[in-house]
Amino acid sequence: MSGFIITTLVILVFVIIYQIGKASEHATILRGEKKVNAQVNRAIALLLVAVFLLGVWGIWACHQYFKDLMLPVAACKTGENYDSMFNVTVVVTGIVFFLTQAVLFWFCYKYQSSDRRTSFYFPHSNKLEIIWTTIPALAMAVLVAIGLKNWLTVTSDAPVNATVVEIVGKQFNWIVRYPGKDNILGKRDFRKINDANNVLGLDWADPRNHDDILSLNGEMHLVVGKPVKLIINSRDVIHDVGLPHFRLKMDAVPGITTTLWFTPSITSDSMKIITKNPNFVYEIACDQLCGRGHYAMRGTIIVETQEQHDKWLATQQSYYAGNNPEATTPAADTTAPAADTTKKITMK
Known part of the structure; x- marks a missing residue:
């Protein structure tokens, strides 16, 4: 019943509009076109x-x-x-x-x-x-x-003193990796990826991986005034590292490594004062539609002083040690090597 009433009202509206148009046309004729x-x-x-x-x-x-x-x-x-x-x-x-x-x-x-003006035909002007x-x-x-x-x-190439940080996109979060005391990121092999204990496929045979630090919650720590080079990758689909507060962005493409560098100039604490927002955080956004959970793919950046950064690093455990508790890094052996008894003794 309600559908019939709505249809009737719509028809009536069109009839009224038509009648208004006809009345306007007749009025025009009477008053002079x-x-x-x-x-x-x-x-x-x-x-x-x-x-x-x-x-x-x-x-x-x-x-x-x-x-x-x-x-x-x-x-x-x-x-x-x-x-x-x-x-x-x-x-x-x-x-x-x-x-x-x-x-x-x-x-x-x-x-x-x-009536006082006629059209002017203007065809062309080089x-x-x-x-x-x-x-x-x-x-x-x-x-x-x-x-x-x-x-x-x-x-371009980052300054030689730049900190190297790797950020990897994964549906639907960011994984951040820092080099350890050797300041070198170890090798990765996608065939070794295991969500249980090796989310980036780090090659444990490479000793440079043993001191690398991973942040699985998408939190990145940077030092104010120190250049940082981001090594950007993706584990699955195309993502995009969006850094709105730094006015930067770069695609994270599976199988292709992209990079960018910048120098943070304002600490997170100082930006809280500038914005008058005690809850302010630098954000890492995914600026590429990457699936159903794209809206929730968010990371954060903490820009701090060198002293604060060193204290934070001191509390972090390497990803290798956290997933290989039974393994220990062997200390350097300063004793003389034992004689090899398997070699044949030859007489001169």
């Missing part, structure tokens, strides 16, 4: 001007309303460069957008149809086309050059 068209043209021209002004006000109002959701200051020099590039791009494209839209809506008002093609092309070339410069910076 030219006069009515002139009034309609003027009303539309004024409405377009109003739409432009409301649109500009809406852009400003939205910015004011959502400005509290903007990211805080960039937490590294590279991020500051990206912010600068973004601001330049917004200013350049914003000026072009505002001017072109202002001219567009002004033309709609200024050159509305009237000079005009060269101008409106060359200027945007040059502007875009400059913006692209700035972007390439910043991109080549973060993907």
Whole structure:
């Protein structure tokens, strides 16, 4: 019954709209078609001007309303460069957008149809086309050059004193690996991956793996003012290491190692003061749709002083020791080697 009533109401609405249209048509004939068209043209021209002004006000109002959701200051020099590039791009494209839209809506008002004006046919102008093609092309070339410069910076070779940290994407969490006292990450073999006791497939035959430290909860510890080189991998599908507070991101691709480097400039404690948020944390987001649990794939970064970092490292156990409690790293043997009794004694 309710469906029949709704259908009837919809039909009635269309009938009413049709009747209003017919009445408007008859009124136009009675009042004079030219006069009515002139009034309609003027009303539309004024409405377009109003739409432009409301649109500009809406852009400003939205910015004011959502400005509290903007990211805080960039937490590294590279991020500051990206912010600068973004601001330049917004200013350049914003000026072009505002001017072109202002001219567009002004033309709609200024050159509305009237008896005093006739159409002007303007077929072609090589000079005009060269101008409106060359200027945007040059502007875009400059913006692209700035972007390439910043991109080549973060993907170039890291400083020799950079800390090396590996981050691996896995549905649906991040695994972080730090080198031990030898400052070298051991070898990995995907055939040795075992979720029970070897989530990254570390090759235990490689002694450089024995002191590596793993964080399975996606927490990364970095030292303020010290360059860090991220070695990025994926264990299953394509992920993306997104570092919004550092204005950086890089794909994590299965079978391909990608890298980037940056230097954290603000500690986590200092950023809590800057943002006036005692619960602030640097986030690691997955910026690539990677499956059902993509929304929950989140890690954190703690930027701390060297002293704090050393204290944290002192409390960490190597992944090898945690999963091989029966194994011990043999100490260096300083005694003389025993005689090999298996060799034959030959007489000269």
